[in-house]
Amino acid sequence: MALFPSEQWTKEFMEAVNASDLYRDAAADWEGDVTFVFEAEPDKGVNEDVYGWFDLWHGECRDWTYGTDKEKGESAKFVIRAPYSRWKEVIKGELDPVKGMMQSKIKLKGDMPTIVRYVKASNELVTLASKIPTEFADEQ
């Protein structure tokens, strides 16, 4: 079981993404790197902001880094950020990420029309994340 957030969890997530035909179809034209920022919640075992950077290109992940430095992370075409516990809700399927953005629970920096155009791909990413056997930082 992989700990979230961690490099091992991110690796398993990207392997699942690259094995998904549904994601490949839904994001077939997607071009642009994405950074997920897992914001610190020290009382839940996440002591500092963690940046995960993903080079997503035409339905696959070409490269990724975990624990990316802030400067590189913030320079991605899309930066999606939320406190750790919000990400936990997303991974557990309790919070739809687009709905989370509508409620200001998740923040997006990047071109909104592109995000709306790829809602299906976003949903598939969440489905894939929810299938990874996960141990959460605050449940260790």
Add this chain to the structure above:
Amino acid sequence: MVRTGELAGLSEMLASLIESNLRDRLAGSTILGGKRKRVLITAHDLDVHVLVTIGESYAEIEERFDPRPHLWIYTDSGTLMELPAMQLMGGLPDLRHPTGRAATKLIVSGRLKVRGVLRIGLLSKIQRLLNVV
């Protein structure tokens, strides 16, 4: 494009879509012409109302309820995000395309309610302002 009051979440998302379309795809079009009309967009599951006013030379967006809009789109947040991704023809859902036909299903199922639907010109304008396809 005018933002009035504090926008966040859904209202900011809709403002970004309209702003982007006015800047890029609809630049130079006459979409903002005509008399001032108000379109209310409600996401009932979030209890959020977004009012879009389309004026002669501007679009204004604010997060508030309007009791007498010219057009009222009432739906849940998930359905609301499907609307910009619909293929349009003449500003209305293209029934030759699956995403366009989906609009009919949403209305028949009651997931999407549109009051003032006979104001075809205004419906076409708001669809084009929000569309991302």
